[in-house]
Amino acid sequence: MDKQPVLLCSRLFQKRRQADVTLSRTVLAWTETEKSRKRRTGISSFSGKAHSQAVQVCELVTVHKAEEDWTRRRKKKAKQVAELYPHAFTVSYVRRTQQHRWRCADVTFRCTSLALCERWIHVINERLSLLSNRPKSLLVYINPYGGKRRGKHIYEQKVAPLFQHACISTDVIVTEHANHARDHLKTEANLDKYDGVVCVGGDGMFSEILHGLATRTQTDHGVDQNQQDAELVPCSLRIGIIPAGSTDCICFATVGTNDPVTSALHIIVGDSQPMDVCSVHHDDTFLSYSVSLLGYGFYGDVQTDSERKRWLGPARYDLSGVKTFLNHNHYEGTISFLPAENHMGNPRDKLLCRSGCSVCQRGPPVKEQQWQLSEKKKTETDDGSGWSVVRGKFLAINAASMSCACPRSPKGLSPSAHLADGTTDLILVRRCSRLDFLKHLLRHTNKDDQFDHSFVEVHRVKKFRFQPWLQEPGSLEDLSEATKKTGFAPICSGQTPCSYSKAQSSWTCDGEILCHADIQVSVRCGLVRLFARGIEEQQPQQCVLDDPGPLSAPDPGQQHVD
Numbered sequence: 001m002d003k004q005p006v007l008l009c010s011r012l013f014q015k016r017r018q019a020d021v022t023l024s025r026t027v028l029a030w031t032e033t034e035k036s037r038k039r040r041t042g043i044s045s046f047s048g049k050a051h052s053q054a055v056q057v058c059e060l061v062t063v064h065k066a067e068e069d070w071t072r073r074r075k076k077k078a079k080q081v082a083e084l085y086p087h088a089f090t091v092s093y094v095r096r097t098q099q100h101r102w103r104c105a106d107v108t109f110r111c112t113s114l115a116l117c118e119r120w121i122h123v124i125n126e127r128l129s130l131l132s133n134r135p136k137s138l139l140v141y142i143n144p145y146g147g148k149r150r151g152k153h154i155y156e157q158k159v160a161p162l163f164q165h166a167c168i169s170t171d172v173i174v175t176e177h178a179n180h181a182r183d184h185l186k187t188e189a190n191l192d193k194y195d196g197v198v199c200v201g202g203d204g205m206f207s208e209i210l211h212g213l214a215t216r217t218q219t220d221h222g223v224d225q226n227q228q229d230a231e232l233v234p235c236s237l238r239i240g241i242i243p244a245g246s247t248d249c250i251c252f253a254t255v256g257t258n259d260p261v262t263s264a265l266h267i268i269v270g271d272s273q274p275m276d277v278c279s280v281h282h283d284d285t286f287l288s289y290s291v292s293l294l295g296y297g298f299y300g301d302v303q304t305d306s307e308r309k310r311w312l313g314p315a316r317y318d319l320s321g322v323k324t325f326l327n328h329n330h331y332e333g334t335i336s337f338l339p340a341e342n343h344m345g346n347p348r349d350k351l352l353c354r355s356g357c358s359v360c361q362r363g364p365p366v367k368e369q370q371w372q373l374s375e376k377k378k379t380e381t382d383d384g385s386g387w388s389v390v391r392g393k394f395l396a397i398n399a400a401s402m403s404c405a406c407p408r409s410p411k412g413l414s415p416s417a418h419l420a421d422g423t424t425d426l427i428l429v430r431r432c433s434r435l436d437f438l439k440h441l442l443r444h445t446n447k448d449d450q451f452d453h454s455f456v457e458v459h460r461v462k463k464f465r466f467q468p469w470l471q472e473p474g475s476l477e478d479l480s481e482a483t484k485k486t487g488f489a490p491i492c493s494g495q496t497p498c499s500y501s502k503a504q505s506s507w508t509c510d511g512e513i514l515c516h517a518d519i520q521v522s523v524r525c526g527l528v529r530l531f532a533r534g535i536e537e538q539q540p541q542q543c544v545l546d547d548p549g550p551l552s553a554p555d556p557g558q559q560h561v562d
C-alpha cells in the first residue's frame with residue numbers, strides 16, 4: 001500500500017462520473033464518487049461499488065491536454081458536462097492484457113478551470129521527468145528483409161507513433177545489407193547522442209547489434225577482445241528489440257511475448273534487464289558472442305543443413321531437423337567446464353527466471369563478473385581447482401544461456417536457465433538409440449523433465465572448453481598442443497564457407513555457424529542490458545480496486561527517480 005504524501009488531489013470528471021483523482025510520488029489513482037449500479041469493464045464487472053483504478057507513475061507514458069472539441073458535443077448531458085468542466089487532459093499509461101502483452105491506454109480527466117488542468121499536466125510531467133531511466137533519444141536499425149519483410153511497416157505503423165507520443169527522438173537507419181548495423185555501430189555511429197539502440201528484426205539482427213555495440217565498447221576502452229583473459233567492459237547503452245524476424249527467441253525470453261507494441265512500451269518506460277553474454281574464442285582469436293544457444297552435434301548439424309535450404313523459409317528447420325535426426329551422427333570429444341557455485345542453483349531446480357529473479361540478483365560476486373586471469377591459469381593446469389572433464393561420444397552438446405523458450409518450445413531447451421546469473425547450462429547428450437534421443441527431443445515440447453534420462457547430463461557452468469577428439473590427449477596442455485598440430489584453417493572471413501571432416505560437427509552460435517570446433521567459452525555476467533524486465537510472474541491486473549482508499553497500488557517495483 002502506498003502511504004506516500006499526496007502531491008495533488010482534485011475532484012475531476014472522468015467518463016460519465018465525478019472522480020476523486022490523486023497523485024502521489026509513485027501512483028496516480030482515481031475513484032468514482034458515485035457508486036455504479038451495474039457496470040461491466042474489460043476486466044471485471046461491478047455492482048453497487050465505487051470503481052477505482054491506480055497506475056504506477058513509472059508506467060505512465062505521457063500526459064497532454066485533451067484535444068476534444070466540446071462545443072460539438074450534441075447530447076444534453078455532454079453539453080452540461082462541457083460547461084461545468086470545459087478543460088481536459090489525457091494520461092496515457094501501460095495496460096496489461098493477455099499473455100504478457102502491454103497496450104497503451106488513455107484516460108481523460110475533465111477540469112473546472114484551465115489553471116487546474118495545466119497544474120495537473122505540469123505536476124505529472126514533473127514526476128515523469130524525474131524518471132531518469134527513460135530514453136530520450138534512440139538509434140533505430142530496421143532490417144527490411146527479416147522475417148516476413150514487415151520490419152519497416154511494423155516500425156512505422158506500431159512503434160514510431162508511440163515513440164513520438166512519448167516525446168522520444170529517433171534516428172532511423174534501414175539496413176542495406178547484412179552487417180550494415182554491426183559495422184555502423186562498430187565505427188561510425190556517434191553513440192554519445194543516444195540513450196539506447198533499437199533493433200527491428202529477428203535474432204540475427206539482434207546478434208548484429210550486440211556484436212557492434214560490444215565490440216565498439218571494448219575498442220573505446222582499449223580492450224582487446226581477442227584476449228580470452230580480457231576484462232570486458234559492459235555496454236552502457238541498452239538494446240531494445242522490436243520483434244520482426246522469423247525467430248524472435250531473445251525477445252520472447254526477455255519480455256514473454258513477441259509483440260512490437262509491448263516491446264515499444266518496455267523501451268518507453270525505460271526498463272532494464274541485464275543479460276549474460278558468452279564470449280567464444282578459438283585460442284587467442286575471438287570468434288563470437290552468444291546470448292542464447294551454443295550447440296554442437298545435433299543443433300550444429302541442423303543449422304548447417306538448414307543454411308543450404310534458406311530458399312525454403314522457416315520450413316527448412318523442420319526438414320533439416322528430420323534429416324539430421326535420421327542421420328543420427330555422434331561426435332567424440334572432451335569437454336571441460338568450471339561449474340557454478342552451489343548457491344547459483346542447478347538446471348533441474350525448477351526455479352524459473354522471472355522478472356526480479358532472485359537467482360540473478362544474488363548472482364556471482366562483482367569481482368567474478370569479470371574474466372579472472374587467475375582462473376585462466378587454473379584452466380591450463382587443470383590442477384583439481386574446480387574444473388571437471390568429461391570425455392565421450394555425444395549426439396549433442398548444448399550450452400543454453402537463457403531458457404531458449406519460443407512459441408514452438410514454450411519451456412525451452414533449459415527451462416530454468418537464467419538471464420543474468422553469470423552462468424550457462426551445459427547439456428551433454430551422450431550417444432543413445434534413436435528412440436531414446438527422440439524421447440529426449442520430444443520433452444522440449446512437453447512438461448516432462450527433459451534431463452531425466454540416463455544418457456543426458458546437465459551442469460550449470462561459468463566457463464567451458466571443447467576439444468573434438470582427434471587424438472587421445474593426455475592433459476589440457478596437450479589439448480591446446482593438439483589444436484596447433486591439427487592446424488585448423490584460419491578463422492573464416494564471414495564470406496568464406498567452412499567445412500569439416502565427418503568426424504566433426506560444427507557449433508551453431510545463436511544461429512550462426514562457427515568456423516572452429518575447438519572453442520573456449522566464458523560467461524560475461526550482465527555484459528549488455530535490454531529494454532525489458534524479464535517475464536512477469538503473474539499477469540498483474542491493472543489496479544481496479546473496490547473502494548481501496550485514495551492511493552492504493554501494488555508495490556511500485558523499480559522506480560527510477562533521481
Ligand SMILES: Nc1ncnc2c1ncn2[C@@H]1O[C@H](COP(=O)(O)OP(=O)(O)OP(=O)(O)O)[C@@H](O)[C@H]1O
Nearest residue numbers: 146147175176177178201202203204205245246247
Ligand atoms: N538489408 C539487409 N539485407 C540483407 N540481410 C540483412 C539486411 N539487414 C540485416 N540483414 C541480415 O539478415 C539476417 C536475418 O535477419 P533477422 O534476424 O532480422 O531476420 P530472421 O527472419 O529472424 O532471420 P533468420 O531467418 O536468420 O532467423 C541477419 O543475420 C542480418 O545480418
